[in-house]
Amino acid sequence: MEPMVVLDRLTRDFGPVRAVDSVSFSVRRGEVVGFLGPNGAGKTTTMRMITGYLLPTSGTARVMGFDVVEAPLEVKRRLGYLPEGAPLYGDMTVEALLRFVAEVRGYSGAEKRRRVGEAAEKAQLLDVLRQPVDTLSKGYKRRVGLAQAILHDPPVLILDEPTDGLDPNQKYDVRRLVQEMAPHKAIIVSTHILEEVDAVCTRAVVIARGRVVADAHPDELRTLSPRHNAVRVRIAADGVEGLAKQIRRLPVVREVEIERAMDGMADLVVLPRDGREIAADLLGWLRAQGVAVTEFFVEQGRLDDVFRVLTTRAEREAAAHA
Amino acid sequence: MRNVLAVTKRELGAYFTTPLAYVFIVVFLALAGALTFYAGGFFERGQADLQAFFVFHPWLYLFFAPAIAMRLWAEEKRTGTIELLMTLPVRTAEAVIGKFLAAWLFVGVALALTFPMWLTVGYLGEPDNGVILLSYLGSWLLAGAFLAIGATVSALTRNQVIAFVLGAAVCFLFLMSGVDLVLAPLRGLVPPVVLELVASFSFLHHFGEITKGVVSLASLVFLFAVIGVGLLVNTLVLELEKA
Structure with missing residues (x-):
């Protein structure tokens, strides 16, 4: 069976700049892939292509067998997506926003109420349902973003920096939620926080300058550290x-x-x-x-070191080519 | 269709959650009334019709329609919610139509609230109610055409002020295309066919026909076509941004 998410030589140019360069990897059920890379490496652009927000310049992505270029709606139905910074309609209440998402996802009546209730409960939003999103703290907003992403219980979740800017407790909550859902879904989490990879990820894909420079279990990655086995x-x-x-x-x-x-x-x-x-x-x-x-x-070797080694090497190579 | 309604519902909610919507409606009603009685000479005309009322609508819409439409897409782009909307299983066209309908309904509400005008003229004389009803529909249609243009312009920028100014400018061109001011410089430069084409784009002309009680198919088709083409371009603009 084909993995739930397949990235097939995904490439995207912005004018003369190649932001994402032939990125290929796949994610199976039960896997949580940590998508790592320095800022500007192409993480967000890659995720935007998987979710159908941007069209690839070449290559494609498939979600549950549907090609995002040919059948974007089918892909979007099967995806839950938390965009970077969790943009939300600030003037709506949490409940109204979740209802809107539920309606667009095709739920109505009792089913709609149930879905909204479940998502709000999972994301611990029950006490702020009637509040306008704009009045919520950053942590709550992020949870609203997560709630709308998991409302339809999608087989595939794409989370763009879900813990960015949260305090340690909030980070813990988000990670726990991801871990709870992990066994039944294919999840891609982008981050540049490496402790997160250890906390939730079963695999790490590192990109730099739009290219994949490593794809391995976090422990395997550690062996690349100069301090591994020191x-x-x-x-x-x-x-x-x-x-x-x-x-x-x-x-x-x-x-x-x-x-x-x-x-x-x-x-x-x-x-x-x-x-x-x-x-x-x-x-x-x-x-x-x-x-x-x-x-x-x-010593096991620190992921930070590996990250530095991998990404700066890519930078140097790119500079040498230029 | 379900998606269109969901988007429309959300957008309408967005209009009415801020006091701005009410301010808008009040100003629209006040202006519409003031223009009718002072500039239009409603009483002085001594005629039981609403010509003095409807004749100002194109000019009111020139500012009100771009102001209502400016936030439709520019706001989504500024706050980033467009990424949320466009990654939900909604077709771009559905989102475009849904938003347009919300704005159009909003204007519909404002327009409907001018009903005391109709009551007044009905109390003072015996107006041709058919013509008035037709004028109302024509006015709403005209607003729709302006809104479709405004929404499209809004999709081109993340700045609402730019969306407003640009929207008003484009609407102004359409409004004035039948006036001698525009036609005179063109005369002699372009063949008469082109001149007629430009003149036929005039909102003033088509709307004027309708408020006189002349239902010409051409005028109706024209206004609907402007809405249709506007929404199509709006959709294309958004689709092109993905690439």
Whole structure:
């Protein structure tokens, strides 16, 4: 069976600028894809093409088997979309807005009331239903945006920076909502907050300069970090330089960094050659040398580093071509 | 159709949630009345008809219609809600028609509220009610033509002020195209056929016919055609923006 969302060499030009360049990936049921990239990398443009707001210059996207260029209405029926910044009709009350969306989605009468009620409940909006959207806080507005996106219980959800500008509690709420819905849907969440990827995503697609530069599980991405499998060792600060020199000579070690801590201790960060696992070797060697280790810790590598490495590399390559 | 009604309902709601709509209606009624009695010489004419009332409608609409239509699309673009609307399963044409209908109904309400005028002339004399009814319909149709133009212009910008000024300018051209002021410079420059074509675009001429009680098919077709073409262009403008 074809995945629920398929991006097929999606490309979009704005005048002479290629904003999105042959982006292809697909999303299956149960997957939450984190769509990452620096600002201006083409995330929003890509999402706007999937949702039929913009036409691709070439390539296409399919949602539940429907081509967005050929059958945009069929695609829109099966999508829930939270546009960037969650634009809403500010003069309407929350209830009126949700009713409007329900009507356009083809519900009427009791079914309409039920849908509006359910969406409002899921997005925790029941206490502000009668308030005009303009009077709501940012967090509530975002939830209204989410409520209208999930009102018809769509198989596919596209959320453009759903947690941008929210406080930590509000972020938590939005993520929890996404996680709850995840098993039954195919979800694409764009973000530039990397903790979000760990919190909700089963996969991360990184784009830079309109191109996909990585498509992997967050843990796999981490292996691309220069700090992946690095070992942090806390020892007494005196004599740390000599020890670092000795460790550097070990064949599995690429580099050793010294970070001085307070209270006469220091951290040695031992970076492995080729991202190998060196913890066991290193621990054995330290024991053999009789070094007193107070802390020993294997780093996973930070997504931030990977993100920087991947996206700046793309920038450099683009600059080199220019 | 269901989508058209949903959009119309939302837009009408948007008109009436702000006090602006009521201000609008009050100013329209006040102006329509003042013009009839002072500029139109309603009493002085000593005739039991509403000519003095309807003759000013094209000029009232020249400002009121673009003012009503200016927010239809420009506002959606400014706030970004157009992205919400256009990613709902609504055809562009449905949204265009829905919004136009809302504006048209709004003007319809304002126009209907001038009914005391009809009562007055009915109390003072024995008017030809058929002509008055026809004039009302003609007036509403004329407003529709202006609104279709205003809505289309509104789709070209995210700035309501620009939408208003540009809309009024385009409406003015249509309004004046039959007047000698416009026709005189063209005379001699273009063949008579073109001159007649330009003249035939005149809102004043077509509306004048209707208020005199002359139902010419040409005038009705013309006004409906302006609405139809306006909405079509409006739809095309929005469709082109996707590409």
